[in-house]
Amino acid sequence: MSVLHYDSPLPVYALDWAKTPGTGPFSHLPRSSYRLALGSFTDDFRNRISIVGLPDERAFQDNVNMDDPYGSPHPLAAGDESNFVLLADALHGYPVTKIAWEPASTFREPWKDHSTELLTSTGDALRIWEFSQVEEKPNLYVGRHAGGTTGKLAQKIALSSSKNPNPTTAPLTSFSWNTVSPNLVVTSSIDTTCTVWDLSASTAVTQLIAHDREVYDVAWAPGSVDSFVSVGADGSLRAFDLRSLEHSTILYETPSRSKPITNPTPGRGNGSGNVAASAVGPPGGTASLLRIAFNPLDANFLATFHSDSPDVQILDMRSPGRPVVELKGHRGAITSIGWGSQESATIASAGDDCQLLVWDLSTGYLAPRTSGTHGRSPHPESQMQPTRAVTEPLLAYTAQSEINNIAWSPPIVGGEATRYRDGGGAAHGEWIAYAAGRTVKALKV
Structure with missing residues (x-):
């Protein structure tokens, strides 16, 4: 089983996979497939939300020769080191009860800035965050990562149902x-x-x-x-x-x-x-x-x-x-x-x-229940x-x-990582990420 992991400095509760289209008019947004948004949960107000991603996704794309001696190291062969790297983070304060990237359908909306991505978190308020990322230029310093992505995460707005300017909601x-x-x-x-x-x-x-x-x-x-x-x-x-x-x-x-249920209310x-x-x-x-x-x-x-x-x-x-x-x-x-x-x-x-x-x-577990009636709603x-x-x-x-939370990835094109690791794989695949303490792992299904 292919496994990716990330070691967080804070206990992680909330997590979600990026859903940004990686092709077509949004291909200018790099590394869109293997990114996770994470939200911490501590008893104080030092909680943070973080964006993590892979430094090199080539191993997870089709038609890539992973035996190329001049290529970057395979991301699954990093030993005990984290496979994911931190792209951006921001102070959240209140514990994060849920975090989610915008759905892919948002990129058709006229009110949306298509050069950035939105994500939402809940805690003391509904907070909308804006994430932007750019490709780093390769550097020539020994021991430094030769290129990759970095990003900026900023709060766009906080929505609260309270009309008090200093709400305690x-x-x-x-x-x-x-x-x-x-x-x-x-x-x-x-x-x-x-x-x-x-x-x-x-x-x-x-x-x-x-x-x-x-x-x-x-x-x-x-x-x-x-x-x-x-x-x-x-x-x-x-x-x-x-x-x-x-x-x-x-x-x-x-x-x-x-x-x-003996007397349901009509209508x-x-x-x-x-x-x-x-x-x-x-x-x-x-x-x-x-x-x-x-x-x-x-x-x-x-x-x-x-x-x-x-x-x-x-x-x-x-x-x-x-x-x-x-x-x-x-x-x-x-x-x-x-x-x-x-x-x-x-x-x-x-x-x-x-x-x-x-x-x-x-195998039939989700088949509709039969009622013995024909052409009408059963009692x-x-x-x-x-x-x-x-x-x-x-x-x-x-x-x-103990596992705090899980999140499925959207279908991801490219199965090279699975073929490289265990000889299997398909053109499309899904991953499940889970948060357990300070550890986040993603499993190829």
């Missing part, structure tokens, strides 16, 4: 960048609210009370500019539609709070023509739902997990109320989940057991089939310490 726990309309970002907060922001105007579009307790994560539905879902400490997963904010739809509740659909439950139980006394992740290639399916739980729940938006699949392979509490973007049924999970597991759900009770359990992951990797 509730911390933001997460956010999601809309890929259809990339000027929109939705944030979640421990003050029970979700806020939709318009980055092109640097203003809030709307704010709503999303849950009875803290909101821990939020995500736009893939392909939608109006719908998003959120999870929180009240143990519920709720769907919202910006066109109708008078109510939300509860798609899933923790088993201790869920009740039989409260989930966007696919089926009726979802709308009963709300009392807050408190339930396991929180910590994270949510949509399948980017099939928006019907999303994953979540409970606090202090070793299991992942896979939900079908067309038949809410009960998971269609549960992933049971971890021996400790799960901390992060994420879907791959090449195979529609590949999902990864990581946790306090130091395990990163990759699951293959392509929700008719879809309550048993939840299927998957106990054997496709791949397993053990880290040296």
Whole structure:
């Protein structure tokens, strides 16, 4: 297995792969494939965000002779040294709860400066950062890196829902960048609210009370500019539609709070023509739902997990109320989940057991539930089939310490590094990066 690593001076929690197109009109942005944004998480206000990348990506491109004695050393043959190098960093202060590069669709927007890249972080506010990079000229000094890239990272704006000029606002726990309309970002907060922001105007579009307790994560539905879902400490997963904010739809509740769906409210659909439950139980006394992740290639399916739980729940938006699949392979509490973007049924999970597991759900696990009806929406009770359990992951990797977070790369052209290392590889591939303490590693899948 091909592995790249980076040793950070601070504990890393948040991370994300760059999504900038590396070809076409944006080829002037160098080294766009193997770059990561990292956010630290310490108990003080010395937290930083960093951009790291490879000093030489030629080994990861096709049609490159890695046996050339005059070429640069192979990046995977650096021993115990970090493969990634620091390109830029900046003080963040408050711990970083999430960080993400702009989606590739942003580069079509007229309000976007196409000579730079944007990334967003959350903590005490929603912060927009601007990253610019240039090619360094080769130098002739012995022991110095002969060329490469460097960059500059600067805060562009900080958005807060408080009108106080010196705000003391509730911390933001997460956010999601809309890929259809990339000027929109939705944030979640421990003050029970979700806020939709318009980055092109640097203003809030709307704010709503999303849950009875803290909101821990939020995500736009893939392909939608109006719908998003959120999870929180009240143990519920709720769907919202910006066109109708008078109510939300509860798609899933923790088993201790869920009740039989016997009297769904007419007209409260989930966007696919089926009726979802709308009963709300009392807050408190339930396991929180910590994270949510949509399948980017099939928006019907999303994953979540409970606090202090070793299991992942896979939900079908067309038949809410009960998971269609549960992933049971971890021996400790799960901390992060994420879907791959090449195979529609590949999902990864990581946790306090130091395990990163990759699951293959392509053998019918994500098939729609049959209802026995023809040409009409079934009653929700008719879809309550048993939840299927998957106990054997496709791949397993053990880290040296608890894994805080994971991130999939976008599909990357070039498989030379894998062919050089183990004789395999394909023209396109994905990597999974994970953060464990001060260590960040990227694994070729």
